[in-house]
Amino acid sequence: MLALLVVGCGADETVRQPESAEPQKRAALVPVVTQAPEPLPSFAxxxxxxxxxxxxxxxxxxQAAQNLLTYERGATRAAIAARLGLGAEATRQLTESLGAAVKPNAASVAEVIYPQMAGTTATSFGAMVVVRQLLQDAAGRRNAVTRTVDVRLRRSGGPWTVQEIASVGGNEVERPRDLPHAASRLLDDDRVTLTDTARWDIFRGAVDPALLEALxxxxxxxxxxxxxxxxxxxRNVWQTDRRSAHSSGYAADIYAVDGRLVVRQPGVGTAAHQLAQSFAGSGVRQLGxxxxxxxxxxxxxxxxVHLDHLHVQRSAVGETR
Structure with a gap:
């Protein structure tokens, strides 16, 4: 009786093995279906x-800033920089600085928010181009970053051409947990739109606290x-050897007020005029x-240069830090 019982248990076990293994074998014959990431949008x-x-x-x-930050997955920094047709040294420098904006195995598209003037002469022009960069990794995950790209142009009896991309807007910085009150207050105010480039400056503690409070x-x-x-x-006031107050974190440039570009509000009494007037009456050190x-x-x-933005400096450089 004991032998029969043992054989019976063994027989049941050998019968169950193929039943549990068969679904696995059938599943292996079914191809795995993976959904391709949704394509990134294209911007005019x-x-x-x-x-x-x-x-x-x-x-x-x-368009130079937009084309620079629009690239296909797998594109190298050198290939991206070479597309602008700059001189050899400018291309080399741009290749090095692009590490902040070109992510490994990611695709990117860019939309220009606004190119604010930095300076101009008869043969030179500078624009700080606010660009929204939309990145997508290989798994389809997306991340948006708003950068301020420093673009320098030149001309000599002909059309404007790109001479240099002096900055792609800095490196990403994590927000510290112990930010001063003035910094946190501005960063968390949804009435103020800051580029990520500007946010990273604040995260680093590189901005005059009195300026943050004024804003x-x-x-x-x-x-x-x-x-x-x-x-x-x-770094310097355009085409001079005088260092800009921006370089030390003592100035801010505002390109839109109440949802409209400053350049579209030239009249007295507009929102941009009212804001500028309030800065002028508050005792700022400089207002363009x-x-x-x-x-x-x-x-x-x-x-x-200042027809398209408000330049605000609250304190003398070195005064409040």
């Missing part, structure tokens, strides 16, 4: 509006968008805008 090439004072230069600068107070009156604080701005509120040689000034 940047075209300036009719209100721009330098439309041809802005078109060249905007926060201004947001109580108007919503606005900041193109640049420090990174992405030329489409309007001069206090006459030549004082804190407020206007020129061709």
């Amino acid at each position: 090439q940047y075209e300036p509006g009719p209100e721009e004072r330098f439309p041809n230069a802005k078109r060249v600068a905007g 926060s107070r201004a947001a109580e009156r108007h919503r606005f968008s900041v193109a640049v604080l420090s990174s992405g701005h030329p 805008s489409p309007w001069d509120f206090d006459g030549p040689g004082r804190a407020s000034f206007t020129d061709d």
Whole structure:
């Protein structure tokens, strides 16, 4: 009886093995279906509006930044840099700096938000191009980054051409947990639109706290968008040897107020004019805008470069840090 019982258990076990293994064998014959990532959108090439004072230069600068940050998966930094047709040294420098904006095994498309002026002469032009970069990794995951790209143009009796991409907007920085109150207040204010480039400057502690406070107070009156604080701005005042206040984190450039570009609000009484006027009355050290509120040689000034943004400096460089 015991032997029969043992044989019976063994027989049952040998019968069950093929039943449990058979589904695995059948499953192996069914091909695995994987869904390809949804393609990235495409954006039209940047075209300036009719209100721009330098439309041809802005078109060249905007499209250069857009083309630079639009690349296929697997593209190398050297190949991306070479597409702009720069000189050998400018291409080499750009290849090195592109590490911040070209992610391994990712595809990228770019949309120009606005190319704000940095400076101009008869033969040179600079634009700080605010670009939204949409990246997609091999698994289809997407990430958006807004960069301020420093584009330099030149010309000599002909059309504008790209001379140099001086910056792609800096390296990504994690937000510290112990940010000062002035920094946290501005970063978390949904009335203020900051590029990621500007946010990283604040994360690094590279911005004048008095400037951050002035911007926060201004947001109580108007919503606005900041193109640049420090990174992405030329080191010197255009075509001079004078260091820009932006380089030390003491100035901010605002390119839109209450959802409209500053360049589209040239009239007195517009939201951009009201915001500029409030800065002028608050005791800022320097204010560049489409309007001069206090006459030549004082804190407020206007020129061709500042027709498309508000330049705000609250303190003298080195004063409040």
